[in-house]
Amino acid sequence: MPKKIVTKESIDQLLAILNNWQGDLTWELYCECVTSKLGLERVVTKQTFLRYEIIKKAFADRKAFLREAKSSTESSDHTIASYQTQVKNLAEQVRRLSEENRAYKEKFVRWLSVIYQNAPSFDLSKLDIPLTAKHKHSREM
Secondary structure: OOOOOOOOOOHHHHHHHHHOOOOOOOHHHHHHHHHHHOOOOOOOOHHHHHOOHHHHHHHHHHHHHHHHHHHOOOOOOHHHHHHHHHHHHHHHHHHHHHHHHHHHHHHHHHHHHHHHHHOOOOOHHHHHOOHHHHHHHHHHO
16 A cells, blocks of 8 residues: 655655745646655655645645746845745745635634534533643542
């Protein structure tokens, strides 16, 4: 069975590769880069990444960002250009993470709504109890 490439542990690394990408971005180049950075024996395929919405979205966003950055004027001073690139990369990362956070908040609200609709007697204040305390409490009973 082939090794699973996209895991909870590797997703941050895969997104970091995209966030720091410079130059032309294609699926083929990205797959080759991931293969070499993760030290894999076989080249990862585009289809592997297309199964994960977070990677597809980050790829499309980064590609659009790079296309836009290419058309904007760059400073001739390499130090300033380097800092400008770093600021742009961080701004893009903040935007992407804010969008991801908003999506998680929406999902959480949907879950609460489902809980409330299907179990109206459920005490929502129990959701504030940390998991460790919850497990201790259930063991005492």
